[in-house]
Amino acid sequence: MAQTEILLPKMGESVAEATIIKWLIEEGQTVEADEPIVEIATDKVDSEVPAPEYGVIVKILVNQDDVVEVGQPIAIFSTDGDTAAPDGSSSAASRQVGTSSAASEKAPEREEVPAQEVVEAVSAPLEGVKGGSEVERKGPSGRFYSPLVRSIAKEEGIAMEELEQIEGSGSDGRVTKKDMLAYIAQRKSAPMKAPVVASNGQTKAAPKATEKSPVVSATPAIKAPKVTVGPNDEIVEMDRMRKMIAEHMVMSKHVSPHVTSFVEADVTNLVNWRNKMKKEFQQREGEKLTFTPIFVEAIARAIKDFPNINISVDGDKLIYRKDINVGMAAATPSGNLIVPVIKNADRYNLIGLAKTVNDLADRARTNKLSPDEISGGTYTISNVGTFGNVMGTPIINQPQVAIMALGAIRKKPAVIETPQGDMIGVRHFMFLSHSYDHRVVDGMLGGTFVRRVADYLEQFDPERALW
Numbered sequence: 001m002a003q004t005e006i007l008l009p010k011m012g013e014s015v016a017e018a019t020i021i022k023w024l025i026e027e028g029q030t031v032e033a034d035e036p037i038v039e040i041a042t043d044k045v046d047s048e049v050p051a052p053e054y055g056v057i058v059k060i061l062v063n064q065d066d067v068v069e070v071g072q073p074i075a076i077f078s079t080d081g082d083t084a085a086p087d088g089s090s091s092a093a094s095r096q097v098g099t100s101s102a103a104s105e106k107a108p109e110r111e112e113v114p115a116q117e118v119v120e121a122v123s124a125p126l127e128g129v130k131g132g133s134e135v136e137r138k139g140p141s142g143r144f145y146s147p148l149v150r151s152i153a154k155e156e157g158i159a160m161e162e163l164e165q166i167e168g169s170g171s172d173g174r175v176t177k178k179d180m181l182a183y184i185a186q187r188k189s190a191p192m193k194a195p196v197v198a199s200n201g202q203t204k205a206a207p208k209a210t211e212k213s214p215v216v217s218a219t220p221a222i223k224a225p226k227v228t229v230g231p232n233d234e235i236v237e238m239d240r241m242r243k244m245i246a247e248h249m250v251m252s253k254h255v256s257p258h259v260t261s262f263v264e265a266d267v268t269n270l271v272n273w274r275n276k277m278k279k280e281f282q283q284r285e286g287e288k289l290t291f292t293p294i295f296v297e298a299i300a301r302a303i304k305d306f307p308n309i310n311i312s313v314d315g316d317k318l319i320y321r322k323d324i325n326v327g328m329a330a331a332t333p334s335g336n337l338i339v340p341v342i343k344n345a346d347r348y349n350l351i352g353l354a355k356t357v358n359d360l361a362d363r364a365r366t367n368k369l370s371p372d373e374i375s376g377g378t379y380t381i382s383n384v385g386t387f388g389n390v391m392g393t394p395i396i397n398q399p400q401v402a403i404m405a406l407g408a409i410r411k412k413p414a415v416i417e418t419p420q421g422d423m424i425g426v427r428h429f430m431f432l433s434h435s436y437d438h439r440v441v442d443g444m445l446g447g448t449f450v451r452r453v454a455d456y457l458e459q460f461d462p463e464r465a466l467w
Helices: 089-093 115-123 147-156 160-164 177-186 240-255 268-285 292-305 350-365 443-458
Strands: 003-007 017-023 036-041 046-050 055-060 067-069 073-078 258-266 311-314 317-320 326-331 379-382 402-406 410-418 421-437
Touching: 036 073, 147 177, 177 240, 258 443, 268 350, 268 421, 292 326, 292 350, 292 379, 292 443, 326 350, 402 443, 421 443
Parallel strands: 326 379, 379 402
Antiparallel strands: 003 073, 017 036, 017 067, 036 046, 055 073, 258 421, 311 317, 402 421, 410 421
């Protein structure tokens, strides 16, 4: 019988695991090629896994809400219509990875070992971060650690004892990548205490953080205000994406000291040019010509002039990005935010940028983006002018160091200098708001960069040919 395993597919270089959201089929069900069989969620985007070809789903190996590694089997698939469970299916099913409900999962039994070995084990840096059994991916407390988290811990020299004390924001207290990055950022100012060995030789957990020792978590150790609920109020839990956005925004403000510089740009030339070209562009290309590709082009040019804005911070090291990957924040129908990325934006002409922008924006609105298409950004823009806002102070999209908000374009009276003297005329203006990480971007660089973007927009050639 032709039975194979369906594996969780690779979803981008930075994605190591996904959460099973919902099975769309049942065991024994026949599926067509490319028919979606399961909905999954990563820390970047929700997506679906399709059936590889026509056949039958023999066995489902993972449950809803399980966290599964890339390459892990999630189902048994038959191409010859045989729905009998394969030999050893019970052991295959036991390879489920992730956080099942607490009611159905018990911590595995462990053999008694000498206290000294326990101390050595919890004090040593993590090893064997790839592969291993379910037990090997858990700490002494029984808490599951994903391969990505264990890999980060190993690279940073974080011992298991130290890892066990990090408060997790994931399901069942699971430590996520965001928790690890937030902890590493706090680590120097909030060192963890060494393990304590009692007189009977047993290892005791180090004392938990107090007000004098900041809590190690994805959010700052600040108490939220108490919220009262009135009789006419309605309580609605945040959806998964909104929770992720909230965590990411708080983390960004906690990690990076934000500074914002503003420039007002006269964009009359590019407005007149677009008004002249948009109808012809629609007829020839079958697409709308928006302002966004023009803005992306100007920003990509400015990044080439100031490559120090195209970096990331890793502890006390700077990572200079050679690719210019511009993310564009887009609102989804649910009101949440997603940031598709234009990879190598500096290599496109304006037509290519227009088509790429339209394609990514359309698929962002219909939740059709792949994880790879919303990762790898090196600089981000947020078009707050879409909502009629004249300016904004955007939050940096970590691990980038800067982001620009594009305000609404408005007509204003202005002084125009001519060879015959000054005169008053009606011009189109917009504000550019540039927020940057003051750890590594000072006012000179941050302010000069946004001024250069404005210069490129103001100097737009009104006679420019599109084709």
